[in-house]
Amino acid sequence: RRGCESVIECIARNQRRIILTAPCGTGKSRMMVALTEYGSSEWWNTILYTHRRLLLSQTSGVLSKHGVDHGLRAAGHSPALLRSVQLAMVQSERSAVLQRKKRPLHEASLVISDEIHAMGGDTVPELHRLHYEQGAVIVGVTATPLDLVGEWDELVVACKTSEGRSCGALIPAVTYCPDEPDMRHIKNYRIGEDLTDKENSKLMMRPGVFGRVLTHWKRLNP
Secondary structure (H helix, E strand, C coil), X not given: CHHHHHHHHHHHCCCCEEEXXXXXXCCXXXXXXXXXXXXXXXXXXXEEEXXXXXXXXXXXXXXXXXXXXXXEECCCCCCCCCCCEEEEEHHHHHHHHHHCXXXXXXXXXXXXXXXXXXXXXXXXXXXXXXXXXXXXXXXEEECCCCCXXXXXXXXXXXXXXXXXXXXXXXXXXXXXXXCCCCCCXXXXXXXXXXXXXXXXXXXXXXXXXXXXXXXXXXXXXX
């Protein structure tokens, strides 16, 4: 709720380029659906962009689960261009809209781009520019808002990792590391330097097991 309400507040202040961030596992897909539902309540056309087929399938399933009728603008799918909500592959839009002019840009009032941190290159900024010139609100969704391409007005932090843990959406990560290999027999080795392939093979790729295996087993899994 915090993420979606904050985005809507940004829109009310006429901020139209918004980054929405939340840690993995805290409901970004649900936020995208909720924002799509908000757009529909305002009679807005909406388009969601993704750059991976797995995410296309996943997001389509989440939209369908929540009763959001949508078209698919992606290779291998029959288009339904008259539907107000569209789910699009970036690569397909580059080919069909920007290069071959096979179909027009979806006239959206709300544009949502998933995993915006991974959408480098020129295609997404160009699509965003065209949508922005048509008056659309652009929402980039990411768990890692670093090295983002383009201009943005506001960063909305939906929640923090600690909050995800406190409500049970996330569980604490407990990491166990093995003993480091004995490197005393590597001549002239300086701590922090990379090993050569030959040294690496000599150190790691050998028969047997090193480390206090029994001690660790008894301590971690009594």
